[in-house]
Amino acid sequence: MLLGLMLLMCAPPCELTALLLTATPSRPVEGGSVTLTCNVLVPSRRLDGPLQFCFFRDSRVLWPGWSSSPELQLPKVWREDSGSYWCEEKTMAARVARSPRVQIQVQRVPVCNVSLETQPPGGQVQKGERLALVCMVARGTGDITFLWYKGALGLNLETKTQRSLAAKYEIPAVGDSDTDKYYCAADNGYGPSLSELVSVTVRIPVSRPVLTIRGPGAPAEVGDVVELRCEAQRGSLPILYRFYHKNVTLGRSSAHAGRGASFNLSLTAEHSGNYSCEADNGLGARRSEAVPLNVTVPTEDRKELLASGILKGMLGVLGPVILALFCCGLRKRLGRRPSGNPHRSPPSPVPPASGYVNSPAPLQGQSMYENANVVLGDEVYSLVYHTQQERPPAVPPPRTRVKDQVSQNPHRTFPPARLSFFCRRLLKL
The missing domain is CATH 2.60.40.10 (Immunoglobulins)
Structure with a gap:
């Protein structure tokens, strides 16, 4: 009930x-x-x-x-x-x-394609700057645990668990010891997945270089070969070194392994003065202090240099004066020359032909020269007289005479008109 x-x-x-x-x-x-x-x-x-x-x-x-x-x-x-x-x-x-x-049952997607990136990109970071290592996964759901490792031994730097596909680990100010290889791992319950190794290089600016000058002896003399050695104690390689003499570039040299670079110089009297060098690795150039070098000139060389300088000075001053005086005299001589046919003048009378005399031996031939005062263009002509005496035979042969011959002088000279024009131009200077 x-x-x-x-x-x-x-x-x-x-x-x-x-x-x-x-x-x-x-x-x-x-x-x-x-x-x-x-x-x-x-x-x-x-x-x-x-x-x-x-x-x-x-x-x-x-x-x-x-x-x-x-x-x-x-x-x-x-x-x-x-x-x-x-x-x-x-x-x-x-x-x-x-x-x-x-x-x-909510399904979880395992992480895959884990990668590590650096900020700044490329893994090149200057000492004292911030370095960020970003670990990323292409796929994966749920809470993902990210881990960062350094070096081949896998020193764990940081561990983070968050519900995202990327996580970041930062080094506020990198130092020399941070140059190494890095990698990261990601896990959302299905086991860790690793990234590839990424190299990080901490770039160190160059310190102020030191310049040294090495020679065969002291003091340095003309003809000596000296070595200019520039070296920066700190700085990431490669380092480009430049050498200067009175702020004028002498040369350059790169150091890829060692810390310094050298430049050889053969000394002359003009190489006295201050020398310096500069180091640059792309993070800023630094210049050394100036190093003086006094090149000693030997006494003999000094006398030769002095005499050469005096001679050059005298020639530089007296040369134009002498040339001007020569041109003035030549111009006066040309002005006193008699006028006539510039192409041809009658030759001087031919001297009488010499007779033949008896002589036990033939006589040496004799020649006589006389300017014919013949000017044709750039050519100057001369008259040549040639006589010869020999023993007469038993029966005197018919007497012969050597014809007058006119030979052409092969030497070429300046025409008077051209010389006069040249002298006038020189006197105007």
């Missing part, structure tokens, strides 16, 4: 309506969204007003609780959102219906 009464009292509120909960997608991936729908399969026999729906996970009410919508949107789900889900329906009369439980 009592049991029947209890069943009667409980009948109205415990009347159940058939509900079914569905999840879309049924196998969600971390970082994705899920839509829960509470489907009413068998309506209630009596509807006492609008229906209200509520969604649960592992006995916890999901936000926003009871509402009139049979759907619930979960914008992002993670691995910890996996669990048992169901929904309930109620009316104004407080009659409640519950769906069967649905197990939802």
Whole structure:
């Protein structure tokens, strides 16, 4: 009797309506969204007003609780959102219906394609500057643990766990010891995945170089070969060295292995003065202090230099004067020359032919020269007289005479008109 009464009292509120909960997608991936729908399969026999729906996970009410919508949107789900889900329906009369439980397992994507990048790019960073090592994954969901390592032994520098595809490790001010190889690892529960090795080079600016001058002896003399040695104690290689004499560049040399560079110089009297050098590795050039060098000139060389200088000075001053006087005299002589046919003048009378005399031996021939005063263009002509005496034979042969011959002088001279013009131009100077 009592049991029947209890069943009667409980009948109205415990009347159940058939509900079914569905999840879309049924196998969600971390970082994705899920839509829960509470489907009413068998309506209630009596509807006492609008229906209200509520969604649960592992006995916890999901936000926003009871509402009139049979759907619930979960914008992002993670691995910890996996669990048992169901929904309930109620009316104004407080009659409640519950769906069967649905197990939802959120899938995690393993990390892949881990890489390490440096900031600044290229792994070249100046000493004292900030260095950032960025570890990235191409894919992976959920909480990812990032680890940074240094050197071949894998010294762990930092460990970070965060829900992102990239993480950063920073060194505020790098030093000499930070030059090494680095790599990183990422893990989201499926085991660590490693990146490739990345080289980091800490570039050190050059220190102020020191210039030394080495020679065969002291003092330095003309003809000695001296070595200019420039060296910077600190600075990343390669280093370019430049050598200067009175701020004029003498030469340059690069150091790829050692710390210094040399430049050989053969001394002359003009090489006395201050010398300096400059070191530059791309992070700023530094210049050395000036080093004086006094080149001694030997006494003999000094006398020769003095005499040569005096002679050059005298020639420079007296040469034009002598040339001008010569031209003046030549101009006067040309002015006194008699006028006539410039092309041909009659030759002087030919001297009488010499007779033949008896002589026990032939006599040496004799020649006589006389200017013919013949000018034709640039040619000057002369008359040549040649006589010869020999022993007469038993029967005197007919007497012969040597014809006068006119030979052409092969020497070419300046025409008077050209010489006069040249002298006038020189006197104007």
